[in-house]
Amino acid sequence: MSLLEVKNLKVHFPVKHGLFSRVKAHVKAVDDVSLTVESGETVGLVGESGCGKTTLGRAIIRLLDPTAGQVLFNGEDITRLTQSELRSRRRQFQMIFQDPYGSLNPRMTIGQIIGEAIDIHNLAPNPTARRERISNLLKDVGLDARYADRYPHEFSGGQRQRIGIARALAVEPKLIVCDEPVSALDVSVQAQIINLLMDIQREHKLSYLFIAHDLAVVEHISHRVMVMYLGHVVESAPSKTICRNPLHPYTQALISAVPEVDPDSKRKRILLPGDVPSPINPPSGCPFHPRCPIAEARCKTEVPALREIKPGHWAACHLAGESGASGAKAPGPAGA
Amino acid sequence: MPLLEIKNLKLDFKQGDKMLRAVDGVSFSMEAGETVCLVGESGCGKSVTALSIARLVPTPPAIYPEGEILLNGSDVLKMGKKELRSIRGGIVSYIFQDPSASLNPVFRVGNQIKESLKLHRPQAATDDEVIRLLKLVGIPAPESRIRDYPHQMSGGMQQRVMIAMALASEPKLLVADEPTTALDVTIQAQIMELLLDLKKRLGMSILLITHNLGIVGDIADRLAVMYAGQIVEMAPANQMLKRPLHPYTRSLMGSVPKLGHELERLNAIPGNVPSIGFMPTGCRFHPRCPMAKSDCSQKVPELVQVEPGHWVRCPYWSES
Numbered sequence: 001m002s003l004l005e006v007k008n009l010k011v012h013f014p015v016k017h018g019l020f021s022r023v024k025a026h027v028k029a030v031d032d033v034s035l036t037v038e039s040g041e042t043v044g045l046v047g048e049s050g051c052g053k054t055t056l057g058r059a060i061i062r063l064l065d066p067t068a069g070q071v072l073f074n075g076e077d078i079t080r081l082t083q084s085e086l087r088s089r090r091r092q093f094q095m096i097f098q099d100p101y102g103s104l105n106p107r108m109t110i111g112q113i114i115g116e117a118i119d120i121h122n123l124a125p126n127p128t129a130r131r132e133r134i135s136n137l138l139k140d141v142g143l144d145a146r147y148a149d150r151y152p153h154e155f156s157g158g159q160r161q162r163i164g165i166a167r168a169l170a171v172e173p174k175l176i177v178c179d180e181p182v183s184a185l186d187v188s189v190q191a192q193i194i195n196l197l198m199d200i201q202r203e204h205k206l207s208y209l210f211i212a213h214d215l216a217v218v219e220h221i222s223h224r225v226m227v228m229y230l231g232h233v234v235e236s237a238p239s240k241t242i243c244r245n246p247l248h249p250y251t252q253a254l255i256s257a258v259p260e261v262d263p264d265s266k267r268k269r270i271l272l273p274g275d276v277p278s279p280i281n282p283p284s285g286c287p288f289h290p291r292c293p294i295a296e297a298r299c300k301t302e303v304p305a306l307r308e309i310k311p312g313h314w315a316a317c318h319l320a321g322e323s324g325a326s327g328a329k330a331p332g333p334a335g336a
Numbered sequence: 337m338p339l340l341e342i343k344n345l346k347l348d349f350k351q352g353d354k355m356l357r358a359v360d361g362v363s364f365s366m367e368a369g370e371t372v373c374l375v376g377e378s379g380c381g382k383s384v385t386a387l388s389i390a391r392l393v394p395t396p397p398a399i400y401p402e403g404e405i406l407l408n409g410s411d412v413l414k415m416g417k418k419e420l421r422s423i424r425g426g427i428v429s430y431i432f433q434d435p436s437a438s439l440n441p442v443f444r445v446g447n448q449i450k451e452s453l454k455l456h457r458p459q460a461a462t463d464d465e466v467i468r469l470l471k472l473v474g475i476p477a478p479e480s481r482i483r484d485y486p487h488q489m490s491g492g493m494q495q496r497v498m499i500a501m502a503l504a505s506e507p508k509l510l511v512a513d514e515p516t517t518a519l520d521v522t523i524q525a526q527i528m529e530l531l532l533d534l535k536k537r538l539g540m541s542i543l544l545i546t547h548n549l550g551i552v553g554d555i556a557d558r559l560a561v562m563y564a565g566q567i568v569e570m571a572p573a574n575q576m577l578k579r580p581l582h583p584y585t586r587s588l589m590g591s592v593p594k595l596g597h598e599l600e601r602l603n604a605i606p607g608n609v610p611s612i613g614f615m616p617t618g619c620r621f622h623p624r625c626p627m628a629k630s631d632c633s634q635k636v637p638e639l640v641q642v643e644p645g646h647w648v649r650c651p652y653w654s655e656s
Contacts (some may be wrong), residue, residue, distance in 0.1 A: 048520035057642060156608045186626075191591035198601070203516040213520065219592035220602070243596045257525040259550020259593050261577060271529055272522045275490040312457035 001075050003207050004060070004093075004175055009069035011052070015280060027279050029055040031231040032069075037175065042201065042208040044239065045224030046161040046215050050276055052231040053211045057177045060209065068319045069233045070181040073175075078163070091121050094168035098180035100160035104152040110138070110163055111148035117170040128163045137166040141202075143195060158189035165196065175207045182217060194221055215258050217241055230279055233306060237313040247315040252286050286318070294319060301315060337409055338365040338510055339541055345403035347384055349612075350396060356613045358384050361403075361564040363415040363639075364373065368508065371535060372550040373543040373573070375588075377609050382545050385562075386511050389543070390424045391415070411545035413648035427454050430504035433514040435494035439486040445497045446482025449504055459516075469500040474530055492523035499530065503538075510534075513545045523549070531555060549589060552579055558645075560584050564610050564620040567639060581642065581653040584621045619650070627652060 011030040029052040037043045045053045055153060059065045060071055062078055070077050078249060090156040097103040114134050124130035131147055135145030141162040152160060168176050178197065182190040198221060201208060213220050218225055219239045226236040227250065235248040246252045253270040272291045277283055283290050289299040299318060306314050307322040347359035359381040366372050374382040387393045389405055405412040407427055415423070428462055432438045446466050453461040463482065470478035473496040486494055495515060502510055512531065514524050515525035532555050535542055546552060552559060556573040561571060561584065569582040580586045590603035607624045610616055623633035629652060639649040 048522060158608060162469075186609060187549075187588060188591050188605035190376060191602035191609065192606070194593070194602050195601055215521070216593045216595045219595055237413065240596075253522060255595065257521045259524075259548055260553065261549050261589055261594070262553075269525060269529075271525055275492055275523065276520075 002036040002072075003039040003041075003146075004035075004059060005070075005075075006035045007070040007072065008034065009033045009056065009071065010067045011055050011064060011087045025280050028058060028231050028282065029279060030066075032045055033228075033231075034149065035226060035233070035236070037207050037209060039174065039207055040205050041224065042222045044218035045209060045211045045228060046213060046218045046225060047228035048213060048276055049277065050230075051228040052279070053213075053228050054179055056228070057095070057179050057209060057211050061090070061095055061177055063095070064298060087120070091171045092169065092173050093175040093177065094173040095177045096145070096161075096164050096168050096181045096213070099184055100164055101152075101184075102158050102210075104160055106152055109149055109151055113152075113163065114138075114148075114167050114170050121171050123171065136219050137170055140169065140194075141166045142198065157185050158187075158192060161185060161193050162196065164206050165193075165200070169192045169200065169204070171206070173206070175209065177209045177211070179211045180213070181210075182311065183212060183214065190217070197221065207211055215254055227254065230276065232287060232316060233314075234288065234317070236306070237315075239258040244332055245313075247309055247313065247317075247320040248288075248317045249292050249294055250265040250309055251315075253293075286316075337523045338406075339368045339370075339408065340543075341365040341404075341406040342385070342389075343404040343406070345379070345385065345388065345405060346403055347388060347393065347403050348399045349401075350399060351613075352410060354613065357615075358398075358565055358612055359388070361567075362562075364560055364567065366509070366541050366543065368536070369539045370557050371544065371555055372554040372558045372560065373544040373546060374560050374562060375546055375549055375552065377547055377588075379564075379609055379612065380562040381565040382562050382650075383513055386513055386543060386545050387430075388412075389509070389511060390428050390430070391420055392424075392430070396474045399627055422604070425452060425505040425507065427507055428509040428511060429505060429507040430511045430513065431498045431502050431515050434518050435491060435498045438487065438498055439494055442485055442583065444485055445489070446484075447483075449497070449501050452504040461462050461518050465504075466500075469504055472503065472534070473497075475500075490523075492526060493517050495519065495523075495527055499527075499534070503534070507540065509541045509543060511545070514547070515544070516551065517547070525589070528555065549577070550592065561588070564615060566620065566622055566649065567647070568588075568621065568649045569647065570639070571643075575646060581601045581646065582650050583625050583627055587624075587626065609632070621650075627655065 009030055010032055012026040014265050015025045015027060017024040029207050031034055033056055047053045052239060059066045071079050111134050114137055115130060118130055118133060124133055134148050138145050138147055143162055182193050208216060210221055222239045225231050225242045226240045229250050235251045243255060246255055255273045256268060256270045274291050285301045286299045286304050289295040304316045304318045306316040309312050337416050343363050345359055348355040348357050362385055367621050369484055376382045384393055406422060409469050418469040422562045449469060449528045450461050453465060466482055467478045470481060475481050475493060475496050516527050552573060556593055559573045559576045560567050560570040569585045580589060587605045593602060605624050610620060618633040618635055618636050637649050637651055642648050642653060
């Protein structure tokens with residue numbers, strides 16, 4: 001049994017208008033997404049802003065209530081639990097947030113921030129054990145145990161993100177949803193946090209759902225990568241495969257747009273025209289077809305299903321896997 | 337004569353009775369048509385250096401104790417208000433990181449571009465010219481777009497409008513301060529392509545400020561890497577990207593994950609960027625440097641030319 005299994009999850013937000021707040025339309029932020037995370041595995045979730053990756057992460061740990069679908073954690077559907085049942089289950093899944101400045105209460109000391117989680121779940125029998133646990137957690141994330149008495153404003157962005165990680169670890173979770181944990185950090189500090197997350201995973205046998213927009217970071221840390229576009233998963237594969245052999249034209253364009261330091265490796269850049277369409281009024285057929293360099297007539301009308309094209313490699317594109325189409329070759333669009 | 341020549345620029349911020357030095361002895365020059373990129377992490381002084389070129393840093397709190405900024409031969413730091421107004425837009429234009437914060441939300445974008453035209457080229461302040469500019473920056477259907485308000489456009493479109501506005505006055509130097517940081521990767525690629533295209537077509541000089549070494553390769557002629565208020569390495573772009581000499585530049589390149597490279601651990605730089613006012617003695621990078629020697633904490637290294645055009649602020653650059 002998988003640690004986490006998400007089945008056909010949908011999160012729709014109503015768009016209200018007018019005097020009586022009539023529901024005019026729905027933003028389909030997450031539309032029919034399924035995924036699994038095994039224990040000890042890192043699944044990466046990439047996509048541009050507005051693709052629904054954060055909403056998906058929040059719906060999975062029920063910070064948002066999904067519209068439809070199931071989230072099975074160790075086989076138990078958490079979308080149907082009451083608040084009090086949910087609270088006891090929350091010990092098993094935690095979240096690390098993007099903004100290390102906004103996610104720590106400025107009026108609480110680091111010890112209080114980390115200790116709060118310990119208290120809620122009654123994990124420390126006495127104050128001495130509690131204090132010891134907090135200092136061990138701080139040491140685990142590479143901070144000095146004396147920092148427990150200080151306040152968040154005394155720390156740099158990277159150190160605050162470490163505190164956020166310690167808070168998530170405090171309840172010994174099995175899964176951590178990391179929502180853009182490094183994108184607010186400086187380049188040199190980013191690498192420290194990525195290394196730390198990987199070390200902690202090895203030590204504590206954790207699973208991560210790692211949400212980010214930076215494909216290079218996601219590829220580095222994840223075992224499997226899922227690419228989202230307008231609320232749909234368009235491709236899912238082991239991380240090495242997805243970089244070497246992307247099947248979906250959107251993934252190909254994303255990979256070609258990743259900045260490259262090495263001046264000699266001239267990857268052919270695929271420039272996508274236009275912007276991500278509004279999720280209130282998504283295009284018909286394949287949601288990517290207005291920007292797709294290889295779109296055909298049927299892409300405008302038929303919604304492509306997520307198909308397993310090679311073992312373990314799924315893509316939602318009519319043309320993926322066909323000879324002569326986008327396929328296995330180096331990214332190079334066949335005419336716009 | 338170079339278009340821009342910055343000589344030993346120093347910039348202090350007054351805080352209480354303390355003087356905090358944000359920029360400490362930055363010198364570089366740019367020829368007409370050249371593209372230079374200033375690379376560094378937050379707080380390294382790259383943005384205030386760039387803003388100083390048109391004296392956009394308010395004084396006070398800022399004080400320029402030393403240095404010269406020669407733009408077309410005349411010193412910006414000694415200019416009066418009237419002269420400054422003529423160079424802002426006239427010679428140097430800016431585009432900033434967050435286009436939605438830089439555009440006025442209550443005016444139509446066409447009128448905002450026309451405002452720049454009225455100031456600098458009054459005879460050309462027409463709808464036709466605005467449409468031509470919007471076409472130049474690749475906005476589709478510009479005839480209808482000029483009546484849009486900023487909120488009706490996406491981030492990428494807004495950044496294109498900002499570029500059109502900057503180009504309206506036909507500047508000689510375009511300063512782009514993190515122009516793609518707020519944008520998605522596919523949109524970032526579009527904007528970088530646009531800047532590259534404009535550079536080729538209009539022959540302007542571009543000073544690009546960024547923290548991302550990955551985006552500079554295609555566009556930059558020369559790179560300058562800044563750390564803690566100083567330039568630590570400066571060289572032609574290709575040369576530096578292939579063979580960085582300063583340990584900071586090397587560590588910075590090593591700490592970004594690369595697509596498709598199998599690497600167990602990233603070479604993270606330990607510690608944090610020093611905060612202004614608490615600069616380490618000697619070489620400012622020594623507490624984080626993987627090859628620091630015992631005397632690095634005492635001797636202040638100079639920026640020296642070690643190869644033609646390649647400047648490094650590290651006496652031990654050859655030991656790698």
